[in-house]
Amino acid sequence: MERSYSLLLLFLALFSLKSFNLLCSAADPTDGFTPVPLTEANFVLQKPYNGLDCSSGVWQFEGYGFVPNGTSSVTVAQIHGAFHGATTLILRIYDGNMRYYSGDLVATDPYDKWFRLNIIHDVDGGRLTVFIDGEERYSTHDQGPGDLYFKCGV
Incomplete structure (x- = not known):
């Protein structure tokens, strides 16, 4: 258990949830989105996870x-x-690779370097798109509608 804490994914949650009406091809995946900055007023670790619809x-x-x-079997984002x-x-690290669940390859060699992760979820269109450092790396159908919320880190 202590080893898993020492290998804990260091994940700065400099994040924002953003809404947008249409997905578009852009140089930066954040183009056209309205940022919701992380502040003391809206930050309580994992709560309320359902604060946005x-x-x-x-x-x-x-x-x-x-x-x-050396970190393996840890979750980056969900x-x-x-x-x-x-x-x-679920984006997880397995033996030096980032994978969609434990299957499809999203990125290789994420070790020992900072990276920017963007995940766009088109709920109505049923589509997920993953960007690493501004580059589209993976796209797939989602698992259907539900009580959805983002989570980052282990």
């Missing part, structure tokens, strides 16, 4: 992460809630 529209998570070398299961997205 994410059941429709297009939402975006942005955060910065750092994965220490979208909780789905029609078909408990989550609609």
Whole structure:
């Protein structure tokens, strides 16, 4: 247990949830979104996880992460809630690779460097898109509608 804490993913939650009416191809995945800054007024760790209604529209998570070398089987980010299961997205580190759940490859060699993570969830369109450092790295269908909320880190 103590080892897992020492390997804890260092994840700064410099994040914001953003809503937008249409997904568009842009140089930066945040183009066109309205930021909701993280402040003392809206930050209570994991609570209230349901403070925003994410059941429709297009939402975006942005955060910065750092994965220490050798870390494995840890979660970087999640979208909780789905029609078909408990989550609609989990990004995890397995043996030096970031994967969608434990399957599809999202990014390689995330160790020992800071990266910017953006996740766009088009709830109405049923689509998830993952960006690493502004580059689209993965896209897939979601797991269906549900009581959705973003979560970052272990």
